[in-house]
Amino acid sequence: MSTADAPLPAPVRAEILALAAQELRPRGASVAALRLVQARFGWVSTPHLHEVAALLGMSADDLDGIATYFNLLFRRPVGRHVVMLCDSVSCWIMGREPLCAHLCRTLGIKPGETTADNAITLLPTVCIGHCDHAPAMLVDSILHGDVDMATLDHLINRLRDTP
Ligand code: FES
Numbered sequence: 001m002s003t004a005d006a007p008l009p010a011p012v013r014a015e016i017l018a019l020a021a022q023e024l025r026p027r028g029a030s031v032a033a034l035r036l037v038q039a040r041f042g043w044v045s046t047p048h049l050h051e052v053a054a055l056l057g058m059s060a061d062d063l064d065g066i067a068t069y070f071n072l073l074f075r076r077p078v079g080r081h082v083v084m085l086c087d088s089v090s091c092w093i094m095g096r097e098p099l100c101a102h103l104c105r106t107l108g109i110k111p112g113e114t115t116a117d118n119a120i121t122l123l124p125t126v127c128i129g130h131c132d133h134a135p136a137m138l139v140d141s142i143l144h145g146d147v148d149m150a151t152l153d154h155l156i157n158r159l160r161d162t163p
Contacts, residue, residue, distance in 0.1 A: 004045035
């Protein structure tokens with residue numbers, strides 16, 4: 001059984017209940033609870049989503065609606081590092097497409113996929129609010145602007161060497 005299928009460990013369940021207790025209504029802890037699960041397992045599996053929903057007294061469908069709304073919450077397994085390249089208008093105008101093609105060629109994957117060594121997942125994202133430094137991207141939630149091919153190559157080499 002993979003960890004994503006195993007029940008949540010007791011300390012994680014306790015932490016989720018503690019988060020819920022700080023809220024006026026338990027569902028107020030939804031995002032924090034999902035982030036907690038993701039920090040522990042790398043993503044939010046369906047069994048874990050069901051467990052969190054039960055702890056917060058809400059339906060799994062409701063919680064899934066929240067999980068899939070936030071693009072930094074992953075409902076599928078991702079690699080050790082996640083590269084999110086903005087595909088909104090400013091970045092598109094400033095050359096996002098050639099950068100994406102370069103990344104895909106270098107990594108041997110398409111957007112939405114993970115490299116065979118499980119090192120890097122490439123995801124598109126809507127505007128990340130760094131339009132004045134387009135093209136922009138998030139690498140493991142760290143913002144990078146004015147991205148060019150050299151920056152990309154440097155980042156990818158560094159990520160591949162980072163566990
Ligand atoms: S359009 Fe890419 S950061 Fe805003």
